[in-house]
Amino acid sequence: MRLTHLKSRVFGSGGMIFAAVAPVLTILVAFPLLFVVLQAIFPDIARGIFANPFSRFVETLFDKHLIAWTLNTLMLGGSVVLVSSLVAVPLGILRGLFRVPFAGLWDVVFLVPFTIPPYIAALGWIMALQPRGYLEQITGLNFGGFLFSFWGVVFVMTLNVFPVVYFAVSRMVSSIGGRYLEAARVAGCPPMRSFWRITLPLTTPAIAASLLLVFAMSIEEFGTPAALAARSGFLVLVTGIEQRLSDYPIDLPGASLLSVILVLIAMAAFVLQHRIVSRRDFQTVSGKPGANRAAELGVWRIPVVMFFAIIGFLGAVMPILSVVLTASTRTISGGLTADNFSTENFAEIFANSGGAMEALGTSLSLGLGAAVITGILGTMTAYVVVRQRTVSSRILDFLTLMPNTIPGVVVAVGLILAWNQPWLPVTPYNTIGVLVLAYCCLLLPYPVRYANAALRQVSVSLEDAARVAGAGGIKVFFRILMPLIFPSILAAMLLVFAVAARELVATILLAPIGTKTVALFIWRQFEQGSVGMGMAMSVMAIAITMTIPVAVAIWARKQGRLF
Amino acid sequence: MISAENSAGQTGSPVVVTGTSQRFGRNTVLEAIDLAVAPGEVVALLGPSGCGKTTLLRLLAGLSRPTTGSIHIGDQLVADASSGAFVPPERRSIGMVFQDYALWPHMTVAQNVGFPLEMQNIGRAERDARIAEALGMVGLGHVADRQPGTLSGGQQQRVALARAIVSRPRLVLFDEPLSNLDRELRESLVVDIAALLRKLGMTAVYVTHDHGEAFAIADRVAILHSGHILQIDAPEQLVGKPVSPQVVDFLKLGLVLPAEVQNGDLIIRGGKHRLSPPAGLINGSRSGDLFLPRSALRAASADGGAQKGNAISGTVVHSMFRGDGYAVQMRFDQNIAIEMFSATRLGDGTIHDLDISWDRAFWYPHDAAPALSHT
Amino acid sequence: MKSLKTVLLAGFACLALSGNAMAQSVTVYTAGPGGLIEKLAAGFKDETGIDVNVFQATTGKVMARLEAESANPVADVVISASWKTATSFAKKDMLLDYTSANAKTVPDFLKGPGYVAQGISALAIAWNPKSGTPKPADWSDLTKAEYKDLITMPDPAQSGSAYELVAALTAQPDLGWKLFEGLAANKMIVPGANAQALNPVLQGAKAVVFGAVDYIGLSQAAKGESIEVIFPKSGTVIAPRPMMILKTSSHQDEAKKFIDYVLSDAGQAMVAKTQLMPARSDVKADRPLIADLKILEVDPKTDRKAVLDRFAKTFGME
Incomplete structure (x- = not known):
């Protein structure tokens, strides 16, 4: 039995998909990242010269800050992972196991943090909580001391990234269903203990995979720690990278080398996650379909709804409220006084509707394009990784995580280095295609992690059944596997869409000349000092970006699919 | 395949269901059910899908709460809608075999079977002995260290059975336990389960939609239709004196x-x-x-x-x-x-x-x- | 939907269509301010019919893109917010020698072979009059107790002009590091680049920016924000914004015309309109000009790293 499965995996659909996926990933991810590594080693690679290898190593690696920054990076990544899991794992499990009132609404609300660019969210929090911020203007309280501290950074970053864990865990739990838990209860196991003994171990692969993403995202995030904690002297590796890229002389080799350190840290996390997951590989979606019934919450209804509401308020409503307030006041220094409220900023955006609408159109198209491409490619990669279990498939797996651990600006540099080589016969550089490449490269990790966790649960016999029924490898993939894991893929694609539609860091460096995206539009407003107008554009971008997830949620609901 | 030589011959508890209804919103799934199961008796709940039999079983298990009425297991009032009293499943001392087995994929066969004993804080040595005994009863002593996913469907079902009886619960519930198995296996297992339950003297409620299975295993069979018990009698009586055309119709x-x-x-x-x-x-x-x-x-x-x-x-x-x-x-x-x-x-x-x-x-x-x- | 298709097509087909392949166009890489380059590009197009392809970002990002593209350069003209860019590009022999006829009235220290200032900004104190603090007149006023906990400053490690301010002020014999030690004792925060330093002062969390970029503060004030830009009487540093043509440019004639246009009366008027000081001394502006300011020089031999380290140490940012 085992042997035939193995054979069919290697020579059957797995092999074909591997052959399809490997070259694409090589071009998409490995090619630009190779240039990051080359840049780290050969300082003059940008001029096409392989001279003085390692000449910058000593200076960069013996930077006296390096150890402190690395430790800070680890501490930040670890803390965000910890707090995210404390918040999102319970939320996800509750959502997956119980009939939570307004469940669809929470899914949509928890997607909102993803549509808010991190620099906007951080600014929103600052404007809300700093002394004389909106909160103090309204209630007389300010939390500036908390916000501008290490834990303030962790707080804001957790609210930005926890949905990754929430969506992964809730999808996983609901596909496992409550039956294992019921069996434990009947066997005499009290609820909390069943949770620890049954639910948690079965959900571990999804939790571990999504926390890995969270870790990767938090070690590469620049804006939030820079805006909130730099003033209290808390600096991370990305701070060093950003400094090397922010003023003359630009130090590309140093920035690249620090990025390689980030990749190494991520690699360690990846190995850890791999160990956790590979020992707990359970197929809970078998060929025997059964109805999943969500349990009733009973007296816990209200506390649970409160919990969802508080997190939703903090993650989505608070930052947006602050952004909206800024957008609808004439001047920041005028504060929340009646005569300072105005729709001027929005009016100006409508006046410049050509530019703004063009930017919105470009961003939405880029988001959709990236979501579709990464959705398909990510599922195929995950399939190869889950079913094929060879060294080369594991390399593919890690390859798809790497871009997530490198600051977007360095990935962008890698893309320029790679795609602006004079010997290339054709290149997407300086076309909008390079943005598609960049978003796919940066965001591929989401669909891969989500599909990976979902595929691990699907029994091989379901595929075998389709093959016996006469379906070829590709057909099995698209007709059987894709639909089975569709809820997970859809969630990942929505995340990709939301992030791609507002990406700034890589866009600013890569945007082809003359291209306008939402993020660039907002950034230019800030650059010109029009914080209010930038915020107004953010509000509109968030609102428009959210319509697509909301439409998908409504559609999925009508289809009876889980969303 | 299944042997019960070492049975202690102890008796299960009586079960009394009084005026129990279950409604989900405006949808009534069970209407004022009265049911009394004698100690050591095996009662089958038989009916077409959607008749409420699984709902009744879940009420007995404590996996849901009744809208009206009360349920006693032994002397214990486990659910009473009027007073709101409710004993959660883990404190009802019951065993249950699920339709899809629900063997925990992250535990070995022995860990699965031993889980109810572990929950009762029974020491390692005694636990091991009783796991071995229970697996022996279902003829699966040799697979104790395997993962459940590697077993055949019939074997998985017997592991689920061993898990349900290992702690000698006062009531064992069966939720269409054999519906996923082929006919031959079903016929042999139903005989084995019946023998085992009688040997151990356990009270059991067995949900099925297959009357052959119900007649083979149960002392009495309750026919459920649209949330009502149409008739509850010994199999011979049901066939000989059906009380309504629906009973006739369902039993063909x-x-x-x-x-x-x-x-x-x-x-x-x-x-x-x-x-x-x-x-x-x-x-x-x-x-x-x-x-x-x-x-x-x-x-x-x-x-x-x-x-x-x-x-x-x-x-x-x-x-x-x-x-x-x-x-x-x-x-x-x-x-x-x-x-x-x-x-x-x-x-x-x-x-x-x-x-x-x-x-x-x-x-x-x-x-x-x-x-x-x-x- | 149509643009989605375009995106996908572009993504898959990888069409090569780089900026310098287009005829009658000039590609300009520029640091802010954002509105300025758009106006200049539009005016230039009107006058010459030549398209301007703009890449606009912070000076750092402009430099990073230039550096990463050096195997296959794309830009024709570069406008930086840091004078240092021009001098070191010139040293590396990357610049095309060109002196615009319009540069005659640009003071000598604002031009060199291959580069010329577009406009000039200066650093200043930006003070919120609604903060309830007395109006400061000089840098050293900010070490007074009234400003405790109420000062921000752009990070010299991220902003070239902030670095120059630190370098110039610490080189003053009567000030030295004492000024910054006093600011550190007054709990001055260094929250990041220029915009991050100004924001808390606008909302009132802080009262004053030490070393704000003047034109940003002036334009905020013009928009009605409660902010006042004060040029300290002991002097400040200026940051001329150099324009240069890269030697690798394949549109050198268009690039020269562009430089000419920026230095023309019309171009300089646009510069003045953004609250920058025009490079030409004969162009008027509605703000203090170079002649009105006391300008501090930075010794080119200053050890940048040592200054930044000392600064970081002083403010506990290690």
Whole structure:
């Protein structure tokens, strides 16, 4: 039995998909990242010269800050992972196991943090909580001391990234269903203990995979720690990278080398996650379909709804409220006084509707394009990784995580280095295609992690059944596997869409000349000092970006699919 | 396959369900159920899908709360809608076998079986002994260290059974435990489970939609339909004296013919047949359902018995060879059909009369309270 | 939907269509302010019919893109916010020698072979009059107790002009590091680049920016924000914004015309309109000009790293 499965995996659909996926990933991810590594080693690679290898190593690696920054990076990544899991794992499990009132609404609300660019969210929090911020203007309280501290950074970053864990865990739990838990209860196991003994171990692969993403995202995030904690002297590796890229002389080799350190840290996390997951590989979606019934919450209804509401308020409503307030006041220094409220900023955006609408159109198209491409490619990669279990498939797996651990600006540099080589016969550089490449490269990790966790649960016999029924490898993939894991893929694609539609860091460096995206539009407003107008554009971008997830949620609901 | 030599012969607890209803929103799934199970008795809940049998089982397990009524297991009041009293499943000392087994994929077979003992804080040595005993009873001592996913369906089901009985619970619940298995395995397992339950003297409630399975395992069978218990009796009694046409229909005991009474004759709905039952069968009612058990019908040639009112003629839809004879599907009207046994093949599309033995017929009047009248 | 298709097509087909392949166009890489380059590009197009392809980002990002593209350069003209860019590009022989006829009235220290200032900004104190603090007149006023906990400053490690301010002020014999030690004792925060330093002062969390970029503050004030830009009497540093043509440019004639246009009366008027000081001394502006300011020089031999380290140490940012 085992042997035939193995054979069919290697020579059957797995092999074909591997052959399809490997070259694409090589071009998409490995090619630009190779240039990051080359840049780290050969300082003059940008001029096409392989001279003085390692000449910058000593200076960069013996930077006296390096150890402190690395430790800070680890501490930040670890803390965000910890707090995210404390918040999102319970939320996800509750959502997956119980009939939570307004469940669809929470899914949509928890997607909102993803549509808010991190620099906007951080600014929103600052404007809300700093002394004389909106909160103090309204209630007389300010939390500036908390916000501008290490834990303030962790707080804001957790609210930005926890949905990754929430969506992964809730999808996983609901596909496992409550039956294992019921069996434990009947066997005499009290609820909390069943949770620890049954639910948690079965959900571990999804939790571990999504926390890995969270870790990767938090070690590469620049804006939030820079805006909130730099003033209290808390600096991370990305701070060093950003400094090397922010003023003359630009130090590309140093920035690249620090990025390689980030990749190494991520690699360690990846190995850890791999160990956790590979020992707990359970197929809970078998060929025997059964109805999943969500349990009733009973007296816990209200506390649970409160919990969802508080997190939703903090993650989505608070930052947006602050952004909206800024957008609808004439001047920041005028504060929340009646005569300072105005729709001027929005009016100006409508006046410049050509530019703004063009930017919105470009961003939405880029988001959709990236979501579709990464959705398909990510599922195929995950399939190869889950079913094929060879060294080369594991390399593919890690390859798809790497871009997530490198600051977007360095990935962008890698893309320029790679795609602006004079010997290339054709290149997407300086076309909008390079943005598609960049978003796919940066965001591929989401669909891969989500599909990976979902595929691990699907029994091989379901595929075998389709093959016996006469379906070829590709057909099995698209007709059987894709639909089975569709809820997970859809969630990942929505995340990709939301992030791609507002990406700034890589866009600013890569945007082809003359291209306008939402993020660039907002950034230019800030650059010109029009914080209010930038915020107004953010509000509109968030609102428009959210319509697509909301439409998908409504559609999925009508289809009876889980969303 | 399953042996119960080491049984301690202890007795399970009685179960009493009183006036229990279950509603989900405006949808009533169970309506005022009364059910008493004696210690050591095995009761099967039989009915079509959606009749409420699984809901009743989940109420017994404590996996949901009743909307009205109360449930006792032994002396313990485990659920009472009026006072809100509720004992969660883990404190009911029960065992349960699930339709899809629900073996925890992250534990070995022995860990799965030992889990209920672990929950009772039973020490390692005793636990190991009892795991071995339970696995021995189901004939699976050799797979203790395997992962459940590597076992066959029948083996998984026996592991689930071992897990349900290992702690000698006072009540064992079965939720269509054999429906995923092939017929042969099902027939042998049902016999084994029945033997094991009797040996251990356990009280059990067994949900199934297969009457063969119910008759094979249960002391008494409760027929559920749309949230009501239609009849609860020993299998022989159910077949011999069904209390309503629905019971007949569900158990496929014979022909049910809705009819009007005209001058002592029965006009079968559709108007094609007129039957002349002996006086006393109808007892003054004006309409009702005539039940003709299979044993009351005998195939005759088309000799005109239909005219005399003592036979009913039908068209052969299909004959199927069954080894020792033919299963014949006959249709009498649009909605009335029966599967009969015949020693000879009857040609498809041919019309045959079935002679009626009126002494075996039942009449269920519509206009009176549904009382059984029998000649 | 149509643009989605375009995106996908572009993504898959990888069409080569780089900026310098287009005829009659010039590609300009520029640091902010954002509105300025758009106006200049539009005016230039009107006058010459030549398209301007703009890449606009912070000076750091402009430099990073230039550096990463050096195997296959795309830009024709570069406008930086840091004078240092021009001098070191010139040293590396990357610049085309060109002196615009319009540069005659640009003071000598604002031009060199191959580069010339577009406009000039200066660093100043940006003070919120609604903060309830007395109006400061000089840098050293900010070490007074009234400003405790109420000062921000752009990070010299991220902003070239902030670095120059630190370098110039610490080189003053009467000030030295004492000024910054006093600011550190007054709990001055260094929250990041220029915009991050200004924001808390606008909302009132802080009262004053030490070393704000003047034109940003002036334009905020013009928009009605409660902010006042004060040029300290002991002097400040200026940050001329150099324009240069890269030697690798394949549109050198168009590039020269562009430089000419920026230095024309019309171009300089646009510069003045953004609250920058025009490079030409004969162009008027509605703000203090170079002649009105006391300008501090930075010794080119200053050890940048040592200054930044000392600064970081002083403010506990290690």
